[in-house]
Amino acid sequence: MSLAGLFPIDKWNFKTQSILNNLPENESAGLLPYMQEQRYGKGEIIFREGTRASGIYFIKKGKVKKYQVDQAGKEQIIYVANTGELIGYHAILAEEPYPDSAATLEESFIAFIPKENFLNVLENSTELPRRLLKTLSHEFTVLTNSISVFAHRSVRERLAISLIVLREKFKAETPEGKDIFINLSRSDLANIVGTGHENIVRFLSEFKAAGIITTHGRKICVKDIRQLVKISGYGNV
Amino acid sequence: MSLAGLFPIDKWNFKTQSILNNLPENESAGLLPYMQEQRYGKGEIIFREGTRASGIYFIKKGKVKKYQVDQAGKEQIIYVANTGELIGYHAILAEEPYPDSAATLEESFIAFIPKENFLNVLENSTELPRRLLKTLSHEFTVLTNSISVFAHRSVRERLAISLIVLREKFKAETPEGKDIFINLSRSDLANIVGTGHENIVRFLSEFKAAGIITTHGRKICVKDIRQLVKISGYGNV
DNA sequence: TAAGAATTGTGATTTTTTTCAATTTTAAAA
DNA sequence: TTTTAAAATTGAAAAAAATCACAATTCTTA
Numbered sequence: 001m002s003l004a005g006l007f008p009i010d011k012w013n014f015k016t017q018s019i020l021n022n023l024p025e026n027e028s029a030g031l032l033p034y035m036q037e038q039r040y041g042k043g044e045i046i047f048r049e050g051t052r053a054s055g056i057y058f059i060k061k062g063k064v065k066k067y068q069v070d071q072a073g074k075e076q077i078i079y080v081a082n083t084g085e086l087i088g089y090h091a092i093l094a095e096e097p098y099p100d101s102a103a104t105l106e107e108s109f110i111a112f113i114p115k116e117n118f119l120n121v122l123e124n125s126t127e128l129p130r131r132l133l134k135t136l137s138h139e140f141t142v143l144t145n146s147i148s149v150f151a152h153r154s155v156r157e158r159l160a161i162s163l164i165v166l167r168e169k170f171k172a173e174t175p176e177g178k179d180i181f182i183n184l185s186r187s188d189l190a191n192i193v194g195t196g197h198e199n200i201v202r203f204l205s206e207f208k209a210a211g212i213i214t215t216h217g218r219k220i221c222v223k224d225i226r227q228l229v230k231i232s233g234y235g236n237v
Numbered sequence: 238m239s240l241a242g243l244f245p246i247d248k249w250n251f252k253t254q255s256i257l258n259n260l261p262e263n264e265s266a267g268l269l270p271y272m273q274e275q276r277y278g279k280g281e282i283i284f285r286e287g288t289r290a291s292g293i294y295f296i297k298k299g300k301v302k303k304y305q306v307d308q309a310g311k312e313q314i315i316y317v318a319n320t321g322e323l324i325g326y327h328a329i330l331a332e333e334p335y336p337d338s339a340a341t342l343e344e345s346f347i348a349f350i351p352k353e354n355f356l357n358v359l360e361n362s363t364e365l366p367r368r369l370l371k372t373l374s375h376e377f378t379v380l381t382n383s384i385s386v387f388a389h390r391s392v393r394e395r396l397a398i399s400l401i402v403l404r405e406k407f408k409a410e411t412p413e414g415k416d417i418f419i420n421l422s423r424s425d426l427a428n429i430v431g432t433g434h435e436n437i438v439r440f441l442s443e444f445k446a447a448g449i450i451t452t453h454g455r456k457i458c459v460k461d462i463r464q465l466v467k468i469s470g471y472g473n474v
Numbered sequence: 475t476a477a478g479a480a481t482t483g484t485g486a487t488t489t490t491t492t493t494c495a496a497t498t499t500t501a502a503a504a
Numbered sequence: 505t506t507t508t509a510a511a512a513t514t515g516a517a518a519a520a521a522a523t524c525a526c527a528a529t530t531c532t533t534a
Contacts, residue, residue: 432521
């Protein structure tokens with residue numbers, strides 16, 4: 001079933017189109033030869049908040065958490081980037097250190113593009129800045145939306161929202177017709193929702209008891225998405 | 238005294254440089270003649286979330302809250318824009334409806350630039366897209382930072398942070414050496430911090446009793462900013 | 475000026491969330 | 505497979521925050 005009209009999934013995803021795909025040939029020619037693909041094991045750090053940015057990263061396959069760690073050592077996941085998304089460009093465009101850290105949530109294949117090549121193409125491109133402006137502006141919508149949710153919604157609601165959003169992300173790699181499994185540690189889930197892992201477990205138990213989800217080990221399968229939408233607070237508007 | 242080294246004030250402000258100031262003459266020539274300045278009374282709405290964007294707004298003088306209202310009717314202020322800042326460009330660049338609403342917090346003078354003129358200059362400019370990319374990327378830092386804070390910090394900490402940030406915003410219009418007064422309704426303050434006005438009042442009383450602030454009617458004067466920084470959680474790292 | 479409305483402030487109660495302490499289960503390594 | 509470590513789960517207590525009810529003050533405006 002589609003979420004269209006039920007849940008504003010677009011307000012939770014950065015990606016509208018792929019930034020690098022189908023660039024005019026003369027522009028992609030400045031990038032493709034310099035892309036160095038690399039395999040990252042699960043949980044590997046790609047870059048660290050506060051460090052100098054040396055390039056951007058294109059996720060060819062995999063999932064990456066973008067997160068900040070506060071002074072108390074608590075991790076907050078800002079966004080989960082999926083296959084096809086570009087990361088690391090904020091630091092370079094803002095001429096600032098990385099505003100957040102990035103680490104893989106599963107085995108991933110990621111291509112690195114050195115800063116110089118990226119900036120060089122950006123200088124001489126008309127399409128790339130346009131796409132970046134569009135993407136960055138849409139990201140504003142997403143982050144703004146997140147702030148409202150963190151400021152006002154309960155943990156239970158936020159978990160429901162997160163499950164809906166994550167389901168979409170894990171949907172991409174699931175064969176048509178098969179069950180979609182959200183495969184994340186409880187801690188990662190807690191750091192997305194912004195609470196402790198104990199609370200996550202509690203509400204997952206509740207959802208399980210209500211028949212909304214099933215769990216298979218750590219993997220979560222959403223069985224009644226309408227119910228989740230309802231809990232999320234978006235359903236009954 | 239300076240906040241440098243004590244508190245990351247840059248992580249709370251969008252503005253790094255003015256986007257429109259000192260543009261090359263041939264570029265500003267496409268904007269300035271079309272700018273229509275208008276006076277807004279306190280509390281007037283400039284644009285509404287979800288509506289079609291017809292242009293951008295330049296705050297010549299005044300303060301504007303950017304906010305979202307959730308399905309329960311609760312308002313969350315995402316950002317307070319000050320004199321010299323540009324608003325409304327996200328919607329146009331993302332080709333989406335306004336992601337948030339904007340309303341004045343005090344009497345303001347704001348110039349409107351029609352979408353067509355803005356896009357026209359953007360097409361033919363090299364400097365404007367560069368500045369917008371930089372500003373938007375920096376905004377990512379700011380919003381990302383806000384998310385972490387909303388997700389993990391207590392109301393008391395968030396109020397302390399907000400007072401430090403707001404003090405900087407009200408500083409701009411305060412003559413050198415004079416006391417800086419934060420002049421906001423308790424509700425607006427509550428909607429910045431993300432709580433009810435009762436909680437704001439309670440913590441303000443506490444801060445007052447501790448000699449950290451004084452109040453003069455609704456106006457708040459910060460007397461001991463070091464103490465505020467300490468409460469904010471940034472001081473003792 | 476007085477009436478009414480809006481804002482500010484206080485107290486008490488309820489709900490939510492966090493934290494602490496264990497136990498069970500699962501995953502990883504020898 | 506056994507051992508060990510890590511992750512998931514449950515329960516109870518403490519702390520934080522939201523909510524409700526209402527009083528006091530300030531602001532509007534008739």
